[in-house]
Amino acid sequence: MRALLALLLMLAGAPVLAQSALPPAPYADRQIDDPALEKKARVLMETIRCLTCQSQSIADSHASMAGDMRSEIRQRIMAGEQPEHIRAWLIERYGDWVSYEPTAAPILWPLWGAPVVLLALGLLLLRGRIKRRKRP
Template structure:
């Protein structure tokens, strides 16, 4: 019985043991002193998805990876890089999924066109049913 209790305690404490012992990145939770640069950084952070949380932007997430990404964005903004260049770098590094802004790649055109096509087909079916009821 004691062995089972020890096993359960070990399993329940696993998430605590998984926490990083590393200190947070320098600009993870510290703002840039220049308000204009901080606004640029914040606007970009709100459009980048947290890779750990997946449903939050890195601006809202408390995950350590999100903190690292916030710090990198702030450091690059302070170095004079433009937000779009930083976004492109993040997309290149982590993939299209990291950005909340949809892309318009030709391979995705069927996804954008499918709703329009389905609405059009639905209207044609509805029109046909209305005509049959009137006859």
């Protein structure tokens, strides 16, 4: 009975001891020495969604995937790439969902136009009701 209990305790504690075999990315939590480049990287990181957390930007997330993405962005900015080129690469690699900034793809135009159409329809209906009330 004691052996079974000891085995269960060891199995329950195993996830606590588990760690990634990979070292952290070099620039995951280390800033670029040049403040201007770090600012460019930071602004971009705040607009990229963490793929693990899904509700945080990679700038705010502590997930290892977010750290890898932060490091990749910082390394590419230090290499001279422009933030928009890096964003395009991330979107190509992970899909539109990775960016917090909406896209203007033609397939999404109905989503952007629907609120305007509904508002116009509502105003027309309101105008008709007001006209009917004014008549004696």
